[in-house]
Amino acid sequence: MASIGQLAAGVAHEINNPTGFVSSNLKSLLDYQHDINSLLMEYRRFITGLKEVALKEGFPSFIAQQVERIADLEEEIDVDFILEDVLDLIGECREGTERIKKIVLNLKDFAHPNEDKMQVSDINNGIESTLNVVWNELKYKATVTKDYGDLPPIKCYPQQLNQVFMNLLVNAAQAIEKKGKIMISTRVLDGRVEIKIGDTGSGIPKENLSKIFDPFFTTKDVGKGTGLGLNMAYNIIKKHNGTIDVESEVGKETIFTIRFPVE
Ligand SMILES: Nc1ncnc2c1ncn2[C@@H]1O[C@H](COP(=O)(O)OP(=O)(O)OP(=O)(O)O)[C@@H](O)[C@H]1O
Ligand SMILES: [Mg+2]
Known part of the structure:
Protein backbone atom coordinates (compact mmCIF):
# COMPACT_ATOMS: atom_id res chain seq x y z
CA MET A 1 0.00 0.00 0.00
CA HIS A 112 -1.00 12.21 2.15
CA PRO A 113 -4.12 12.42 4.29
CA ASN A 114 -4.10 15.91 5.82
CA GLU A 115 -2.16 15.79 9.04
CA ASP A 116 -4.36 18.14 10.99
CA LYS A 117 -4.28 18.15 14.78
CA MET A 118 -6.24 16.04 17.25
CA GLN A 119 -8.63 18.42 18.89
CA VAL A 120 -11.86 18.53 20.83
CA SER A 121 -14.69 19.19 18.47
CA ASP A 122 -18.43 19.09 17.88
CA ILE A 123 -19.26 16.31 15.41
CA ASN A 124 -22.78 17.58 14.68
CA ASN A 125 -21.27 20.93 13.71
CA GLY A 126 -18.77 19.19 11.47
CA ILE A 127 -21.56 17.36 9.64
CA GLU A 128 -23.51 20.62 9.24
CA SER A 129 -20.57 22.50 7.75
CA THR A 130 -19.79 19.58 5.44
CA LEU A 131 -23.41 19.56 4.31
CA ASN A 132 -23.04 23.21 3.35
CA VAL A 133 -19.94 22.45 1.32
CA VAL A 134 -21.61 19.67 -0.68
CA TRP A 135 -25.11 21.18 -0.75
CA ASN A 136 -24.83 21.93 -4.44
CA GLU A 137 -24.36 18.24 -5.19
CA LEU A 138 -27.28 17.18 -3.01
CA LYS A 139 -29.98 19.77 -3.39
CA TYR A 140 -31.54 18.57 -6.64
CA LYS A 141 -31.25 14.90 -5.72
CA ALA A 142 -32.45 14.52 -2.19
CA THR A 143 -34.33 15.79 0.77
CA VAL A 144 -32.06 15.53 3.78
CA THR A 145 -33.40 14.48 7.17
CA LYS A 146 -31.25 15.11 10.22
CA ASP A 147 -31.53 13.57 13.64
CA TYR A 148 -28.66 14.98 15.67
CA GLY A 149 -28.25 13.46 19.11
CA ASP A 150 -26.70 15.15 22.12
CA LEU A 151 -22.98 14.57 21.64
CA PRO A 152 -20.26 15.56 24.08
CA PRO A 153 -17.25 17.41 22.62
CA ILE A 154 -15.12 14.67 21.08
CA LYS A 155 -11.37 14.37 20.62
CA CYS A 156 -10.75 13.72 16.93
CA TYR A 157 -9.20 14.96 13.69
CA PRO A 158 -12.11 17.17 12.65
CA GLN A 159 -10.96 18.01 9.11
CA GLN A 160 -10.43 14.36 8.35
CA LEU A 161 -13.82 13.40 9.73
CA ASN A 162 -15.38 16.10 7.55
CA GLN A 163 -13.66 14.50 4.59
CA VAL A 164 -15.32 11.20 5.55
CA PHE A 165 -18.76 12.82 5.84
CA MET A 166 -18.22 14.51 2.49
CA ASN A 167 -17.34 11.25 0.73
CA LEU A 168 -20.37 9.47 2.21
CA LEU A 169 -22.75 12.31 1.36
CA VAL A 170 -21.53 12.65 -2.22
CA ASN A 171 -21.76 8.86 -2.69
CA ALA A 172 -25.30 8.97 -1.33
CA ALA A 173 -26.31 11.70 -3.77
CA GLN A 174 -24.62 9.91 -6.67
CA ALA A 175 -26.47 6.68 -5.82
CA ILE A 176 -29.82 8.43 -6.21
CA GLU A 177 -30.94 8.46 -9.80
CA LYS A 178 -33.69 11.04 -9.76
CA LYS A 179 -35.03 12.03 -6.36
CA GLY A 180 -34.60 10.40 -2.98
CA LYS A 181 -33.80 10.79 0.68
CA ILE A 182 -30.57 11.14 2.60
CA MET A 183 -30.81 10.38 6.30
CA ILE A 184 -28.25 11.56 8.83
CA SER A 185 -28.28 10.64 12.51
CA THR A 186 -25.85 10.83 15.42
CA ARG A 187 -25.92 9.55 18.99
CA VAL A 188 -23.78 8.18 21.79
CA LEU A 189 -24.26 4.50 22.54
CA ASP A 190 -22.26 2.44 25.05
CA GLY A 191 -19.42 4.94 25.23
CA ARG A 192 -19.14 5.29 21.48
CA VAL A 193 -20.26 7.89 18.99
CA GLU A 194 -22.46 6.44 16.30
CA ILE A 195 -22.98 8.30 13.04
CA LYS A 196 -25.31 6.96 10.37
CA ILE A 197 -25.52 8.29 6.84
CA GLY A 198 -28.10 6.56 4.69
CA ASP A 199 -29.76 7.03 1.33
CA THR A 200 -32.62 5.62 -0.71
CA GLY A 201 -30.43 5.20 -3.79
CA SER A 202 -29.46 2.25 -5.96
CA GLY A 203 -28.10 0.08 -3.15
CA ILE A 204 -24.94 -2.06 -3.37
CA PRO A 205 -25.06 -5.60 -4.80
CA LYS A 206 -23.91 -8.31 -2.34
CA GLU A 207 -20.88 -9.23 -4.42
CA ASN A 208 -19.56 -5.67 -4.17
CA LEU A 209 -20.00 -5.20 -0.43
CA SER A 210 -16.60 -6.67 0.39
CA LYS A 211 -14.84 -4.52 -2.22
CA ILE A 212 -16.18 -1.01 -1.74
CA PHE A 213 -13.48 -0.03 0.79
CA ASP A 214 -10.66 -1.20 -1.50
CA PRO A 215 -8.64 1.56 -3.18
CA PHE A 216 -9.68 2.22 -6.78
CA PHE A 217 -12.84 0.10 -6.58
CA THR A 218 -15.52 2.04 -8.43
CA THR A 219 -18.63 1.24 -10.43
CA LYS A 220 -18.85 4.78 -11.75
CA ASP A 221 -18.06 5.88 -15.29
CA VAL A 222 -14.53 6.72 -16.27
CA GLY A 223 -13.89 10.28 -15.17
CA LYS A 224 -16.64 10.23 -12.56
CA GLY A 225 -15.19 8.12 -9.77
CA THR A 226 -11.64 7.32 -8.69
CA GLY A 227 -12.73 4.68 -6.19
CA LEU A 228 -10.71 6.33 -3.44
CA GLY A 229 -13.50 7.96 -1.37
CA LEU A 230 -14.45 5.02 0.82
CA ASN A 231 -10.87 3.81 1.14
CA MET A 232 -9.95 7.22 2.50
CA ALA A 233 -12.94 7.08 4.86
CA TYR A 234 -11.93 3.64 6.08
CA ASN A 235 -8.36 4.74 6.85
CA ILE A 236 -9.47 7.86 8.69
CA ILE A 237 -11.97 5.97 10.84
CA LYS A 238 -9.36 3.33 11.64
CA LYS A 239 -7.11 6.12 12.88
CA HIS A 240 -9.90 7.05 15.30
CA ASN A 241 -9.95 3.44 16.58
CA GLY A 242 -13.35 3.13 15.04
CA THR A 243 -15.29 1.06 12.57
CA ILE A 244 -17.27 1.81 9.43
CA ASP A 245 -19.94 -0.68 8.35
CA VAL A 246 -22.46 -0.81 5.59
CA GLU A 247 -25.87 -2.40 5.18
CA SER A 248 -27.58 -2.24 1.84
CA GLU A 249 -30.50 -3.56 -0.10
CA VAL A 250 -30.38 -3.21 -3.87
CA GLY A 251 -33.03 -0.86 -5.19
CA LYS A 252 -33.99 0.25 -1.70
CA GLU A 253 -31.36 1.78 0.55
CA THR A 254 -27.82 1.93 1.81
CA ILE A 255 -26.76 2.86 5.33
CA PHE A 256 -23.20 3.52 6.45
CA THR A 257 -22.56 3.39 10.20
CA ILE A 258 -19.45 4.86 11.78
CA ARG A 259 -18.60 4.12 15.40
CA PHE A 260 -15.64 5.24 17.47
CA PRO A 261 -14.90 5.62 21.16
CA VAL A 262 -15.73 8.84 23.02
CA GLU A 263 -12.52 9.53 24.90
N1 LIG B 1 -24.35 5.17 -0.97
C1 LIG B 1 -24.02 4.30 -1.93
N2 LIG B 1 -24.96 3.67 -2.67
C2 LIG B 1 -24.63 2.78 -3.65
N3 LIG B 1 -23.35 2.46 -3.96
C3 LIG B 1 -22.37 3.04 -3.25
C4 LIG B 1 -22.64 3.99 -2.21
N4 LIG B 1 -21.46 4.38 -1.68
C5 LIG B 1 -20.49 3.72 -2.38
N5 LIG B 1 -21.02 2.92 -3.31
C6 LIG B 1 -20.29 2.02 -4.23
O1 LIG B 1 -18.96 1.91 -3.78
C7 LIG B 1 -18.04 2.31 -4.81
C8 LIG B 1 -16.82 2.92 -4.19
O2 LIG B 1 -17.14 4.18 -3.58
P1 LIG B 1 -16.00 5.25 -3.40
O3 LIG B 1 -16.59 6.44 -2.73
O4 LIG B 1 -14.80 4.61 -2.76
O5 LIG B 1 -15.56 5.57 -4.90
P2 LIG B 1 -16.41 6.36 -6.01
O6 LIG B 1 -17.54 7.10 -5.39
O7 LIG B 1 -16.71 5.39 -7.09
O8 LIG B 1 -15.32 7.40 -6.54
P3 LIG B 1 -14.79 8.71 -5.75
O9 LIG B 1 -15.41 8.72 -4.40
O10 LIG B 1 -13.33 8.50 -5.69
O11 LIG B 1 -15.21 9.85 -6.60
C9 LIG B 1 -18.86 3.22 -5.70
O12 LIG B 1 -18.36 3.26 -7.01
C10 LIG B 1 -20.24 2.57 -5.65
O13 LIG B 1 -20.32 1.46 -6.50
MG1 LIG C 1 -17.24 8.36 -3.66
Missing part, protein backbone atom coordinates in the same frame (compact mmCIF):
# COMPACT_ATOMS: atom_id res chain seq x y z
CA ALA A 2 2.80 2.42 0.83
CA SER A 3 4.30 2.06 -2.63
CA ILE A 4 0.92 2.62 -4.30
CA GLY A 5 0.62 5.78 -2.19
CA GLN A 6 4.03 7.01 -3.30
CA LEU A 7 3.29 6.21 -6.90
CA ALA A 8 -0.06 8.03 -6.66
CA ALA A 9 1.56 11.09 -5.09
CA GLY A 10 4.22 11.14 -7.81
CA VAL A 11 1.70 10.77 -10.61
CA ALA A 12 -0.56 13.41 -9.06
CA HIS A 13 2.32 15.85 -8.89
CA GLU A 14 3.39 15.22 -12.48
CA ILE A 15 -0.18 15.60 -13.78
CA ASN A 16 -0.83 18.73 -11.78
CA ASN A 17 1.71 20.86 -13.61
CA PRO A 18 0.65 20.37 -17.23
CA THR A 19 -3.01 20.41 -16.22
CA GLY A 20 -2.43 23.81 -14.65
CA PHE A 21 -1.11 25.42 -17.82
CA VAL A 22 -3.54 23.64 -20.13
CA SER A 23 -6.37 24.93 -17.96
CA SER A 24 -5.11 28.52 -17.83
CA ASN A 25 -4.30 28.55 -21.56
CA LEU A 26 -7.80 27.32 -22.33
CA LYS A 27 -9.19 30.24 -20.38
CA SER A 28 -7.12 32.75 -22.40
CA LEU A 29 -8.05 30.91 -25.57
CA LEU A 30 -11.74 31.27 -24.78
CA ASP A 31 -11.34 35.00 -24.16
CA TYR A 32 -9.38 35.44 -27.41
CA GLN A 33 -11.90 33.39 -29.35
CA HIS A 34 -14.75 35.60 -28.15
CA ASP A 35 -12.80 38.62 -29.46
CA ILE A 36 -11.96 36.92 -32.74
CA ASN A 37 -15.61 35.98 -33.21
CA SER A 38 -16.71 39.60 -32.69
CA LEU A 39 -14.08 40.82 -35.12
CA LEU A 40 -15.07 38.22 -37.72
CA MET A 41 -18.70 39.24 -37.43
CA GLU A 42 -17.68 42.80 -38.32
CA TYR A 43 -15.61 41.63 -41.29
CA ARG A 44 -18.51 39.53 -42.49
CA ARG A 45 -20.96 42.40 -42.26
CA PHE A 46 -18.45 44.50 -44.19
CA ILE A 47 -18.11 41.85 -46.92
CA THR A 48 -21.88 41.53 -47.28
CA GLY A 49 -22.15 45.31 -47.69
CA LEU A 50 -19.25 45.39 -50.11
CA LYS A 51 -20.80 42.67 -52.21
CA GLU A 52 -23.97 44.67 -52.71
CA VAL A 53 -22.09 47.82 -53.60
CA ALA A 54 -19.66 45.94 -55.87
CA LEU A 55 -22.56 44.67 -57.96
CA LYS A 56 -24.08 48.12 -58.37
CA GLU A 57 -21.03 50.35 -58.72
CA GLY A 58 -18.83 48.09 -60.79
CA PHE A 59 -15.76 47.77 -58.54
CA PRO A 60 -12.40 46.84 -60.03
CA SER A 61 -12.71 43.19 -60.89
CA PHE A 62 -9.95 41.95 -58.52
CA ILE A 63 -11.94 43.34 -55.55
CA ALA A 64 -15.18 41.86 -56.82
CA GLN A 65 -13.44 38.50 -57.26
CA GLN A 66 -11.91 38.58 -53.80
CA VAL A 67 -15.30 39.38 -52.24
CA GLU A 68 -16.80 36.51 -54.18
CA ARG A 69 -14.10 34.10 -53.00
CA ILE A 70 -14.56 35.06 -49.37
CA ALA A 71 -18.30 34.56 -49.64
CA ASP A 72 -17.79 31.14 -51.26
CA LEU A 73 -15.28 30.06 -48.63
CA GLU A 74 -17.64 31.10 -45.80
CA GLU A 75 -20.24 28.81 -47.25
CA GLU A 76 -17.84 25.97 -47.98
CA ILE A 77 -16.45 25.74 -44.43
CA ASP A 78 -19.83 26.53 -42.81
CA VAL A 79 -18.36 29.39 -40.83
CA ASP A 80 -21.51 29.92 -38.73
CA PHE A 81 -21.22 26.41 -37.36
CA ILE A 82 -17.48 26.68 -36.72
CA LEU A 83 -17.76 29.95 -34.84
CA GLU A 84 -20.35 28.47 -32.53
CA ASP A 85 -18.77 25.06 -32.13
CA VAL A 86 -15.31 26.36 -31.35
CA LEU A 87 -16.62 28.01 -28.16
CA ASP A 88 -18.38 24.77 -27.13
CA LEU A 89 -15.25 22.72 -27.74
CA ILE A 90 -13.09 24.98 -25.62
CA GLY A 91 -15.76 24.88 -22.88
CA GLU A 92 -15.75 21.08 -22.90
CA CYS A 93 -11.96 20.99 -22.70
CA ARG A 94 -12.13 23.23 -19.66
CA GLU A 95 -14.61 20.88 -18.01
CA GLY A 96 -12.18 18.07 -18.70
CA THR A 97 -9.32 19.87 -17.00
CA GLU A 98 -11.53 20.64 -13.99
CA ARG A 99 -12.21 16.93 -13.70
CA ILE A 100 -8.52 16.12 -13.88
CA LYS A 101 -7.86 18.63 -11.11
CA LYS A 102 -10.43 16.90 -8.90
CA ILE A 103 -8.88 13.50 -9.47
CA VAL A 104 -5.43 14.86 -8.69
CA LEU A 105 -6.75 16.31 -5.42
CA ASN A 106 -8.23 12.95 -4.48
CA LEU A 107 -4.99 11.20 -5.30
CA LYS A 108 -3.06 13.65 -3.16
CA ASP A 109 -5.43 13.16 -0.24
CA PHE A 110 -5.09 9.45 -0.68
CA ALA A 111 -1.33 9.62 -0.59
